[in-house]
Amino acid sequence: MRETRPVLTKEPGWYPDPQGVPQVRFWDGDTWTDYTQPFAPLETASHGPTTALADYPYLADANLRASDGPRTVSTWTPAPVLVPPTSRAPGRRRSGLVWWLVGGGALVVTILVVALGALGTGDGDAPVGADPSPSSTTTIDPIAVDVEARGTVPADGELRSTLEVTTDGAYLVVATSDEDVKLTLTPAGGTDPLPLPDDRGTVLADHLGGTWSDPGYYLHLTAGTYDVVVTEHDALQTEVTVLVEPATVVELPLGVATDVTVADYLPTVVSVPVDAAGTLLVDARAADPDAQDGQLTYDAGGRITSVDDRGPTLAGTTGGAEYDPLAEVPVEPGYAFVVLEDLFGASGTFSVTVTLG
Known part of the structure; x- marks a missing residue:
């Protein structure tokens, strides 16, 4: 039997690296990205005379007199506070001019924005909102x-x-x-x-x-x-x-379950002719659910997206195994393409049904 793996449904953000490396990796809501960063350093909260009453509430009720002399209060070490990394999603490879200046114990972030030129209103000027021509x-x-x-x-x-x-x-x-x-x-x-x-x-x-x-x-x-x-x-x-x-593709008709074979470590590309805009529901079911784990990759309105498991809840309502992928693909009239593969590179057959909603 296969090893049970949890279905990741987390919001986009930084999480411990699933590969076991001592770092955090960014999850974009669909898949793990290539962005990583080390765990944030530990910071120790500051405690002293100004926080005594908050740290030791019983002092407020103590009836202390000057003649009592000094009173010994046991000390304690505050637990370290882990400062999480920012949850801001990473940008593209180059995100602009960001200079980090460290001085006087403070971190100063300076963003330099240089605006070149101005929008003209006279004859010969480009209209407002027009795309500039390449130089x-x-x-x-x-x-x-x-x-x-x-x-x-x-x-x-x-x-x-x-x-x-x-x-x-x-x-x-x-x-x-x-x-x-x-x-x-x-x-x-x-x-x-x-x-x-x-x-x-x-x-x-x-x-x-x-x-x-x-x-x-x-x-x-x-x-x-x-x-x-x-x-x-x-x-x-x-x-x-x-x-x-x-490209070598397998063309699938709408509404008909079709067997699609996947080779070792090689994806199979399927195409579906579409005559109207809508959403394709692509249902891929492994012939041997205990040995296969399908994955669908497709263009979701300009963003390449991958879907792995449908999970036990959807499997209970749609059928299929919890590790079988089920994808909703936005489409326009023409041809839609979906890449089918086994997540672990195994060969096998999947029964694929595509419907347009």
Whole structure:
């Protein structure tokens, strides 16, 4: 029989590292992140004459006279007070200019904000609220499917290219960089970019490589030309690699239980055609619940999210085992993609049913 593991339902915040390391790790509400920090130092509360009555309440009722002479009161050592770390969620890789200045025993945090330029109102000025144009643009040769394209994103600028797709189908679209880049893919002549998540997340980074903040996910592309734009979140210059390659997927019909096989340490990508906006309920049930532990990863409105166990409560109302995943995936008309894998890398079969609500 498998070892029973608790279902984590904590609010986002800092918690003891589940890997057993003497530190705290940030839980974002869905999964453990890569953010860690040491336990906070112990601080000792200050006690003395001004806190005597609070520390020793019986002194207030004592009838002491000067002739009584000195009276000995047993001393005690206050328990150490553990100061917890801040529960503020970590930001992106670079969060601005924060200088820590220590002096006179006090910690001073100085945030320097420099505003450059001003909004004009005369002729020739950009309208209020308009997106500023990048100061520089780098253009590289057109990107071919299944061929890595490399280029430089200039500081405070963007890298541009085009992508030519000759066959309709599912594709994996990724960008990799040492910095925090954003990739947009827009049909030529259009204004609305395709829904490509900004970050691939830790689960997909384990399978695709790169880091959690590199963009990348699965899209259904039709034959045609696409405009490709890469920018850096903090306007830094960086090298970037872009790759668009055909993806092997299992297409699932709505409302029909379908067996999906997962290989050792390899995820299986399923796609679902959707003709209306709504929420997909993806129910994956292991053929052998004692040996398998499924996990579903999907795009939840631009944020890569993973779901592991449905827990005993939902299992009692929806069926399936408590370790079987059950995901609610927000969708728009088109194709929805969900990544199915075994949490511990085991091979096996899952019965997957998808319904649209």
